[in-house]
Amino acid sequence: xxxxxxxxxxxxxxxxxxxxxxxxxxxxxxxxxxxxxxxxxxxxxxxxxxxxxxxxxxxxxxxxxxxxxxxxxxxxxxxxxxxxxxxxxxxxxxxxxxxxxxxxxxxxxxxxxxxxxxxxxxxxxxxxxxxxxxxxxxxxxxxxxxxxxxxxxxxxxxxxxxxxxxxxxxxxxxxxxxxxxxxxxxxxxxxxxxxxxxxxxxxxxxxxxxxxxxxxxxxxxxxxxxxxxxxxxxxxxxxxxxxxxxxxxxxxxxxxxxxxxxxxxxxxxxxxxxxxxxxxxxxxxxxxxxxxxxxxxxxxxxxxxxxxxxxxxxxxxxxxxxxxxxxxxxxxxxxxxxxxxxxxxxxxxxxxxxxxxxxxxxxxxxxxxxxxxxxxxxxxxxxxxxxxxxxxxxxxxxxxxxxxxxxxxxxxxxxxxxxxxxxxxxxxxxxxxxxxxxxxxxxxxxxxxxxxxxxxxxxxxxxxxxx
Amino acid sequence: xxxxxxxxxxxxxxxxxxxxxxxxxxxxxxxxxxxxxxxxxxxxxxxxxxxxxxxxxxxxxxxxxxxxxxxxxxxxxxxxxxxxxxxxxxxxxxxxxxxxxxxxxxxxxxxxxxxxxxxxxxxxxxxxxxxxxxxxxxxxxxxxxxxxxxxxxxxxxxxxxxxxxxxxxxxxxxxxxxxxxxxxxxxxxxxxxxxxxxxxxxxxxxxxxxxxxxxxxxxxxxxxxxxxxxxxxxxxxxxxxxxxxxxxxxxxxxxxxxxxxxxxxxxxxxxxxxxxxxxxxxxxxxxxxxxxxxxxxxxxxxxxxxxxxxxxxxxxxxxxxxxxxxxxxxxxxxxxxxxxxxxxxxxxxxxxxxxxxxxxxxxxxxxxxxxxxxxxxxxxxxxxxxxxxxxxxxxxxxxxxxxxxxxxxxxxxxxxxxxxxxxxxxxxxxxxxxxxxxxxxxxxxxxxxxxxxxxxxxxxxxxxxxx
Numbered sequence: 030x031x032x033x034x035x036x037x038x039x040x041x042x043x044x045x046x047x048x049x050x051x052x053x054x055x056x057x058x059x060x061x062x063x064x065x066x067x068x069x070x071x072x073x074x075x076x077x078x079x080x081x082x083x084x085x086x087x088x089x090x091x092x093x094x095x096x097x098x099x100x101x102x103x104x105x106x107x108x109x110x111x112x113x114x115x116x117x118x119x120x121x122x123x124x125x126x127x128x129x130x131x132x133x134x135x136x137x138x139x140x141x142x143x144x145x146x147x148x149x150x151x152x153x154x155x156x157x158x159x160x161x162x163x164x165x166x167x168x169x170x171x172x173x174x175x176x177x178x179x180x181x182x183x184x185x186x187x188x189x190x191x192x193x194x195x196x197x198x199x200x201x202x203x204x205x206x207x208x209x210x211x212x213x214x215x216x217x218x219x220x221x222x223x224x225x226x227x228x229x230x231x232x233x234x235x236x237x238x239x240x241x242x243x244x245x246x247x248x249x250x251x252x253x254x255x256x257x258x259x260x261x262x263x264x265x266x267x268x269x270x271x272x273x274x275x276x277x278x279x280x281x282x283x284x285x286x287x288x289x290x291x292x293x294x295x296x297x298x299x300x301x302x303x304x305x306x307x308x309x310x311x312x313x314x315x316x317x318x319x320x321x322x323x324x325x326x327x328x329x330x331x332x333x334x335x336x337x338x339x340x341x342x343x344x345x346x347x348x349x350x351x352x353x354x355x356x357x358x359x360x361x362x363x364x365x366x367x368x369x370x371x372x373x374x375x376x377x378x379x380x381x382x383x384x385x386x387x388x389x390x391x392x393x394x395x396x397x398x399x400x401x402x403x404x405x406x407x408x409x410x411x412x413x414x415x416x417x418x419x420x421x422x423x424x425x426x427x428x429x430x431x432x433x434x435x436x437x438x439x440x441x442x443x444x445x446x447x448x449x450x451x452x453x454x455x456x457x458x459x460x461x462x463x464x465x466x467x468x469x470x471x472x473x474x475x476x477x478x479x480x481x482x483x484x485x486x487x488x489x490x491x492x493x494x495x496x
Numbered sequence: 497x498x499x500x501x502x503x504x505x506x507x508x509x510x511x512x513x514x515x516x517x518x519x520x521x522x523x524x525x526x527x528x529x530x531x532x533x534x535x536x537x538x539x540x541x542x543x544x545x546x547x548x549x550x551x552x553x554x555x556x557x558x559x560x561x562x563x564x565x566x567x568x569x570x571x572x573x574x575x576x577x578x579x580x581x582x583x584x585x586x587x588x589x590x591x592x593x594x595x596x597x598x599x600x601x602x603x604x605x606x607x608x609x610x611x612x613x614x615x616x617x618x619x620x621x622x623x624x625x626x627x628x629x630x631x632x633x634x635x636x637x638x639x640x641x642x643x644x645x646x647x648x649x650x651x652x653x654x655x656x657x658x659x660x661x662x663x664x665x666x667x668x669x670x671x672x673x674x675x676x677x678x679x680x681x682x683x684x685x686x687x688x689x690x691x692x693x694x695x696x697x698x699x700x701x702x703x704x705x706x707x708x709x710x711x712x713x714x715x716x717x718x719x720x721x722x723x724x725x726x727x728x729x730x731x732x733x734x735x736x737x738x739x740x741x742x743x744x745x746x747x748x749x750x751x752x753x754x755x756x757x758x759x760x761x762x763x764x765x766x767x768x769x770x771x772x773x774x775x776x777x778x779x780x781x782x783x784x785x786x787x788x789x790x791x792x793x794x795x796x797x798x799x800x801x802x803x804x805x806x807x808x809x810x811x812x813x814x815x816x817x818x819x820x821x822x823x824x825x826x827x828x829x830x831x832x833x834x835x836x837x838x839x840x841x842x843x844x845x846x847x848x849x850x851x852x853x854x855x856x857x858x859x860x861x862x863x864x865x866x867x868x869x870x871x872x873x874x875x876x877x878x879x880x881x882x883x884x885x886x887x888x889x890x891x892x893x894x895x896x897x898x899x900x901x902x903x904x905x906x907x908x909x910x911x912x913x914x915x916x917x918x919x920x921x922x923x924x925x926x927x928x929x930x931x932x933x934x935x936x937x938x939x940x941x942x943x944x945x946x947x948x949x950x951x952x953x954x955x956x957x958x959x960x961x962x963x
Contacts, residue, residue, distance in 0.1 A: 032822050033546075033597045036581075039539035041594065043601055044608070047536050062955075063880040065857035065887030069514050072506035072627050073540075073613060077563075079500075090563045095617035096544075096556075096582070114503075115563070127508065130500045134510055136904050138890045140855075141511070146540060150562035160539050175891055177869060307873065355499050388607075390532035402644060406774065413530040420532030423605045424642055437603050488529075 038151065038159030040370055042377070045387035050162070050373045052384070052491035053193060054144055057164045057367065060189035061142035066166055069141050071123035073148075077113040079126060089149040090115040116148040120165045120366065125353035128169055128360055137171035137360075138178070144369070158370055167364030169352050174361040176296060179328040179348050180303040186332070186344055186365045187311045197382040197493030198372075199334040201344075203311055204266075205304075206318035206329050207297040208347070213290025214262055214280055218255050225249045230263050231319040238263075258283045263317035269305060272314040273298040293327075300328060326350040330365055337379075343372050383494040386439030390420040391482045392464070393435040394444045398425045404446045404459055411460050411477040412444075417487065419444075432467055441486045443467055444477070505618065505626030507837055509844070512854035517629070517840045519851070519958035520660060521611055524631045524834065527656035528609035533633055536608050538590035540615075544580040546593060556616040557582040583615040587632045587833065592820035595636055595827055604638035604827075605645070611836070625837055634831030636819050641828040643763060646795040646815050647770045653799070653811055653832045654778045664849040664960030665839075667802040668811075671733075671782035672771075674764040675792050675814070678783070680757025681729055681747055685722050692716045697730055698786040705730075725750045730784035736772060739781040740765040760794075767795060793817040797832055804846075810839050850961040853906030857887040858949045859931070860902040861911045865892045871913045871926055878927050878944040879911075884954065886911075899934055908953045910934055911944070 035041070042050060058068070080090050093114045117123045120143045128135065144164045151157050166185060168178050183203045190201045211230075212223045220226050229244045238260050245256040258279070265275050273294045280286045297314060304312035318331050327348030334340060346365030353360045376382040392412055394405045405421045412419040420440070422431045428445070435443050447461040460477040481487070502508070509517060525535070547557050560581045584590045587610045595602065611631045618624050633652060635645050650670045657668045678697075679690045687693050696711045705727050712723040725746070732742050740761045747753045764781060771779035785798050794815030801807060813832030820827045843849040859879055861872045872888045879886040887907070889898045895912070902910050914928040927944040948954070 032599075033593050035597065036539065036541070036543075039541060041537070041539055043598060044534040044536055047534075050537075051535055062856035063883070063885045065855055065885060067511035067514075067855045068518055069511055070508070070517075072503065072508055073615070074503070074506065074627070076503075091560045092563050093558045093583070093617075094561060096559050097617070116560070126500050130502065131510060132499075136854075136901075140887070148540070150560075150564070160541070170890075177866075178890075181888075303870075306870065307877070387603075388532055388534045389529035399644075403770075403773065410774075416530070418530045418532060420607070421648075423637075423645075434603075 038157060040158060040161070040374055042373075043387070045384045046373070046377050048384035048387065048489055049196075049377060049382050049491050050369065052196065053198075053369060053373055054162070054164065056192045057189045057369070058142065058144065060185065060192055061164075061166055064140075064185045064188075066140045066142040066185075069124075069127065069143055070145060071117070071120070071127050071143065073116055073146070074114040075117050075123055075126060077115045080115045080118065080122060082122075089118050089151055091148050091150040118149050119147055120145060120163050121167075121352070121364070124165070124167060124169075125360075129353045129355050132171070132355070132358065132360075138168050138174060139170075140166070140168045142166045158374075161368060161370035163366050164369050165346075165364055165366040167352075167362050169360050169362035171358055171360060174363065176299070176327075177303075178363050179296065180300050182346070182363050182365055183300075183312060183328075183330050184304060184308050186330075186346075186367065187308055190332070190344065190367070191311075195493075196491045198376065199336055199381075201311070201332050202313055202335055203304075203344075204313055204315035204318050204331045204333065204342075205297070205300060206314065206316055207293040207300075207327055208325050208329060209289050209293025209327060210276060210297055210316065211262070211293075211319065213287040213293050214276070214285055215259070217280055217285025217287040217290060218258055218283060220249065220251055220255055220259075222249055226251075226259060227319040230259060230317060233263055233317050254283075258285070266313060266315040266317075268301070268310065268313050270298050270301050272301065272316075276316065296327060324349045324351070328363065332365075332367075337375075340375060343368055380494045382491060384489050384491050386441075386489045388420070388438045388440065389418040389489060390438065390440045391417055391487055392419045392442040392444050393431065393440045394419060394421045394446065395428055395431045396422045396425040397446065401425075401446065407459055408444055408446050408462060408477040412480075415481070417481060432465070436467055439489075441466060441468060442482055444475070505624060507625060507628070507841055509840075510854070512851045513840070513844050515851035515854065515956055516663075516844060516849050516958050517836065519663065520665075520836060520840055521629070521631065523659045524656045524836070525609065525611065527652065527659055528631075528633055531607075531652045531655075533607045533609040533652075536591075536594065536610055537612060538584070538587070538594050538610065540583055540613070541581040542584050542590055542593060544582045547582045547585065547589060549589075556585050556618055558615050558617040585616045586614055587612060587630050588634070588819070588831070591632070591634060591636075592827075596820045596822050599638070599822070599825065599827075605635050605641060606637075607633070607635045609633045625841075628835060628837035630833050631836050632813075632831055632833040634819070634829050636827050636829035638825055638827060641830065643766070643794075644770075645830050646763065647767050647774075649813070649830050649832055650767075650779060650795075650797050651771060651775050653797075653813075653834065654775055657799070657811065657834070658778075662960075663958045665801070665843065666804055666848075668778070668799050669802050670771075670779045670811075671785050671798045671800065671809075672764070672767060672779055673781065673783055673785035673796050674760040674767075674794055675796060676756050676760025676794060677743060677764055678729070678760075678786065680754040680760050681743070681752055682726070684747055684752030684754040684757055685725055685750055687716065687718055687722055687726070689716055693718075693726060694786040697726060697784060700730060700784050721750075725752065732783040733781060735768070735777065735780050737765050737768050739768065739783075743783065763794060791816045791818070795830065799832075799834075804842075807842060810835055847961045849958060851956050851958050853908075853956045855887070855905045855907065856885040856956060857905065857907045858884055858954055859886045859909045859911050860898065860907045861886060861888045861913065862895055862898045863889045863892040864913065868892075868913065874926055875911055875913050875929060875944040879947075882948070884948060899932070903934055906956075908933060908935060909949055911942070 242256040245251040325347035329347035331342035332344035344367040348363040350361045352362035394409045396405045409419040409421045443465045445463045464475040465472040709723040712718040792814035796814035798809035799811035811834040815830040817828045819829035861876045863872045876886040876888050910932045912930045931942040932939040
């Protein structure tokens with residue numbers, strides 16, 4: 030087998046990169062759980078017809094086929110279409126299905142987090158992942174869902190991402206908007222193809238305001254004045270409730286105040302006010318946030334890393350009045366999703382974050398000769414029994430080589446069992462020995478029944494690079 | 497959307513089942529890390545030609561196709577075959593590829609654990625999973641790998657599974673054999689189609705000794721006496737090294753002692769001896785263990801739950817002299833794999849294990865009225881800040897209803913903020929209030945800046961059912 034090469038779009042990390050990713054996942058999970066979100070996992074596949082319910086995503090789906098399917102002859106072409114399975118491209122579609130499938134056995138409002146891989150059958154392009162980890166939080170109600178969850182969910186995510194700041198993740202800022210504000214404003218202007226207008230406004234960052242204005246006129250049939258109004262709305266941003274007044278004045282100047290706009294402004298104002306109180310500086314109203322997906326009906330969120338805004342949103346979501354519906358009941362929800370792989374790959378590529386070592390091991394127990402390996406095993410077992418990650422040297426090489434083995438892996442301590450202190454002097458007792466900090470060279474007598482490494486050396490830590 | 501139904505072979509758990517699975521994964525991970533195994537993840541897909549290198553598994557592969565592949569016209573049929581991707585059906589094939597791909601950047605011997613989903617495109621059959629989680633540990637060397645790892649790896653797995661005993665997982669027993677013993681014995685008998693004989697012997701548990709003897713004669717061309725010898729070997733089992741002598745005597749009685757047999761018996765004896773010393777009673781030699789896969793070259797392992805042997809092996813593996821090879825270097829390894837989904841589904845189905853609650857929340861902070869929600873939010877934030885998982889009631893319903901909300905989720909404590917003690921008496925200070933243990937009904941004054949639930953109530957615990 031020739032040396033294999035990476036597959037474009039399918040990221041993998043070396044052990045120290047994976048340690049960073051695992052730390053990010055652990056921190057997110059802990060924050061979600063502190064807020065009472067229950068963890069679930071859904072299967073990786075959904076029936077193709079469910080995945081294709083939203084036309085826009087159809088080109089991103091990986092369809093599955095059993096290699097021996099035709100050979101088995103068990104399915105006729107007509108029923109195969111029903112049974113066809115595809116890999117999920119997000120965690121929202123499977124969550125909606127899970128809620129419907131288990132509605133009778135879940136307690137609503139149901140708060141769940143879900144950390145899983147998703148797949149998108151994209152054409153390979155620079156920087157686009159075809160497999161990546163997402164971490165989602167959602168709360169879903171049966172029939173109704175109070176507005177205050179639209180305030181809480183982005184704050185939970187801000188706290189989760191903020192808990193990563195001490196490992197070098199930049200400060201986050203959550204940009205919020207409200208679909209009702211945009212829709213109310215456009216309708217007030219007389220632009221009724223709200224989806225179409227949002228789709229053009231969503232291109233602002235890519236093509237700039239003039240090109241968007243041209244598109245609004247050419248594609249949406251807007252007058253130049255209507256297009257100007259749309260751009261003026263999109264230019265409004267700010268951290269305090271004054272934003273609400275600015276939008277209201279703008280709408281009034283175009284005689285475009287609607288009931289829907291007022292409802293949206295009420296919600297947006299409440300969100301900004303509560304966020305400013307509970308997490309000052311984190312949430313910013315930004316009226317150009319559109320979000321492509323058509324199921325958002327209230328608040329919408331995007332998240333940028335401060336100082337790295339050009340990277341785009343690392344965490345997005347919003348409120349949807351109908352996450353799922355089984356005809357009898359409707360399940361409204363609100364949620365956000367972090368693109369963990371994208372975040373981790375940026376942290377690693379930018380050299381912002383590192384793991385103090387690539388193996389869990391804190392102590393390598395040296396082996397004087399193969400006959401005395403049981404003694405080294407006993408020392409390692411005693412250390413592990415007290416929660417100290419320990420490994421035993423793979424061979425009874427010269428001690429210098431065993432120290433090099435530890436050094437190469439970043440293992441901070443090497444233990445020399447009693448019968449074979451490095452100086453050749455046996456020390457009494459099977460768990461007695463000497464332990465060397467290979468960074469400082471310090472070596473001292475120690476008892477494996479009680480010795481502990483300093484807390485900061487017990488487990489690998491993920492720290493800002495250069496620390 | 498009608499209520500969806502589960503897909504056969506794709507298990508999913510409700511939140512309390514997932515809590516059990518997560519606990520199992522956490523315990524496995526911690527044990528692996530205490531032993532110095534580094535965690536990695538590999539992508540879910542591998543090139544189809546790599547997955548098909550072992551013919552026997554070909555029918556189990558799910559092949560991927562981008563839904564818009566043909567429409568894009570980017571690939572001609574001839575080059576598509578090369579690029580075709582399939583979902584991995586185990587974690588060994590991807591690990592071998594990962595080792596080759598990153599050989600220059602890994603330190604050998606490389607110890608890694610890997611916990612991921614795998615997929616098998618099986619025909620739907622009762623009890624067969626098509627998607628399931630595996631937890632693997634392997635150690636792989638560059639060029640060589642000392643024998644002692646064949647002793648250590650099953651003991652690590654035994655410790656990991658043993659750490660689950662206090663949540664109700666039955667005791668495990670690891671059944672070991674050595675491919676060299678079987679091969680040396682068969683060749684000594686004059687049976688040179690070793691694979692074929694092993695394949696028949698592997699059917700013992702299913703079809704019984706007489707049918708296996710018939711197959712050995714009919715399919716492998718064995719004489720009745722050779723078949724009898726094979727069955728006699730397969731009947732040998734035991735916990736101490738006397739087993740080695742029994743095999744040697746049996747071989748001598750058939751004049752079937754070979755050098756390979758002696759090498760194998762030396763290894764098997766060393767494994768049993770070391771295992772008896774380090775983990776008495778866990779490892780049992782069982783000469784009928786064959787393992788279907790043809791790449792094992794030394795020790796082979798299966799694992800049964802004591803008292804539930806009929807469930808089959810929950811954790812299997814072995815030694816392979818060539819996990820991977822790039823022509824220049826060969827990478828021998830030894831590893832074991834636990835079928836986590838199968839284990840968890842059995843624990844749940846048999847009602848052996850349960851989670852103390854289905855949500856992480858220890859404390860539900862009640863809300864007296866929507867105006868005072870900020871106070872409840874502040875109490876919850878103070879609790880979370882000290883690591884106590886807390887949730888805030890979704891609506892300012894009657895307190896009785898809020899208590900019922902907690903009760904339904906198994907949340908043990910309800911907090912009544914100061915301004916609204918349950919008796920209507922306001923208590924001073926925003927973080928002061930009363931906390932009620934809804935199981936006992938006990939209610940007492942408390943300060944969210946210092947109050948803690950009893951340790952056993954802080955997080956949900958996974959416990960033997962009925963505890």
